[in-house]
Amino acid sequence: GENVEQHPSTLSVQEGDSAVIKCTYSDSASNYFPWYKQELGKGPQLIIDIRSNVGEKKDQRIAVTLNKTAKHFSLHITETQPEDSAVYFCAGVISSGSARQLTFGSGTQLTVLP
């Protein structure tokens, strides 16, 4: 089955700096990669996703890059703000037939220092 590894487990940055979180996946059949932000005591919120036919996607201060050959993808947050502080999870999905289960990474606790 799919295995998704996520690094780092914790990340502290100064407000205004950039933050990068990296994930690798094992199954080359994975073709959809969402990123979720989870604030304390809340459910995960989808913040950006990318499909395997695209190498990069941006949405304002957030971007995701995908390297299919190396089987890794990254989340980039620019101009970080204190409200970006949360746990971020990457995930991989194999879309085949009816099987569309998410395999989550272990999460990254991002702290943006004011």
Added chain:
Amino acid sequence: GAVVSQHPSRVICKSGTSVKIECRSLDFQATTMFWYRQFPKQSLMLMATSNEGSKATYEQGVEKDKFLINHASLTLSTLTVTSAHPEDSSFYICSATPFVAEETQYFGPGTRLLVL
């Protein structure tokens, strides 16, 4: 759009009682709903996959008689924790997948269960 609600948000119960958690997709019909469990400072663990009108598919190690799932409509799935014990205390989160974007999962706000 793509809002998923859960009820209750928090529940405290005595050991041996059963607890029902509802998951609703508010503005879309969901082909599939998923139930997850999350322990503090850990990632989400998939418990079961639920399709409307059919039996849920449980992950290995998840007792189907312990965690009853009913998916009665395209907008509602319920998880019942039967004969709850303190070790069942956890954060339970559901997600739903719209017809039009079947890879995308939208998550509910979660239900905090505390079994005394």
